[in-house]
Amino acid sequence: MAINRTSSHGEWSSRTAFILAAAGSAVGLGNIWKFPYITGENGGGAFVIIYIMCVILIGIPIMLAEVYLGKRGRLNPIASIRYISERENRSKNWQIIGLIGILAGILILSYYSVIAGWTMAYASRTAFGVLNNIDAAGAAVIFENFIADPERLLAWHTIFCIITALVVSRGVKSGLENAVVRLMPALLVLLVALVFYSAIEGDFANGIKFMLYPDFSQVTGKTILIAMGQAFFSLSLGMGALMVYGSYLSSDVSIPKTCVIVASLDTLVALLAGLAIFPIVISSGLEMTQGPGLIFQTLTVAFGAMPGGQLFGTLFFILLIVAAWTSSISLIEPMIIWLIEKYNVTRIQAAIFSAAIAWFIGIGTIISFNVGSDIKIFGLNIFDFLDYLTSNILLPMGGILITIYVSWLLSKEKVDSELKIKSRILRVLWYFSARVIAPIAVIFVMLNAIGINFDIFS
């Protein structure tokens, strides 16, 4: 039986609007900032291949399950699962999925907003020409000085939190659809232009070789686990973000097709970012393994040398801010609609409250790059700890619960009639992946995250 409850909080104006919003959530700093630096840290080609396999084998099946829950429940993540559990005679304890998601969203937003603040700072520096003609050594000094200054980081972080709160307080649809429809294609065009620049000016042959030539001798169990965590992060999985967007989806839209499009777009953007960055890293003598500063240093060298780089660089950073901002909206939205539906507060109150919590926790990330770099939690600084906790523990935990709940516990008839996967082979594959491959793989990630290592490759 198809589902025909209508959403209590509105619907997307079209399937395209949902695709754009979900892509707006997925495409963000994870693709352009995080993917290049963790690929750099994890040896290149083999990591990229494993990442793509994780997207296909684990990410897309879990995405289907997550959007399905939202579309069927049509409420906030916690209430959607309670609603579905009541109808399917399942324990209400499955609501924990929603709770994990809300927590993960706010924790991710707390550091995401700090990095988005770096992007804003770099947009303004590029616009004012501060970075013109800079070389690799100069870019490194500027970056080091920048992150050593907690007040400056705090100022940009605060501005980003305020912008996020302002937009979400107006409601998701009005702000988001417009921003995404216009600006995401522009980001894609600029990224392609940057790849061309990198092909002409950078060491493209070696950049491509680094990114696409797999050297599996470097792969350890940990490489696979990091790639998997990145697939969750980049596709916005395991925390209810896509569940919330799915809850605005009208009932006649095909979930599988939509999910495949969103995952493909997301992966395309990450690969383009890699193609743009690595040739320049090599030609300018920067280190692949330099971590979170990689794109800020590499891109400033590229923009500094490029004709018209001041304008192009400014535009690029502005579009990256927009991409970060459409993602941050989806990070905060599960908490906001939960507060509205549960506590009857206004959207503005919920937005201010949620952004304030993320802002406060974000201070921990800010000081982990400077005055608080010695503060360690389980041996990690605060930023690394939050990233680890969310990408490697909370998102996979949410993901595994979602896929087990949907593929094992809900009525197969209902799930089938909603997912409408026509090909029998694909349907069998989806069940196999959702029931078996994804849960086993995710358990593997989490055991490693708590320190139980299976270095099957070493």
Ligand code: PFF
């Ligand atoms: N997918 C976003 C990115 O790649 O930047 C980050 C993100 C957004 C993660 C929403 C999780 C989420 F629910």
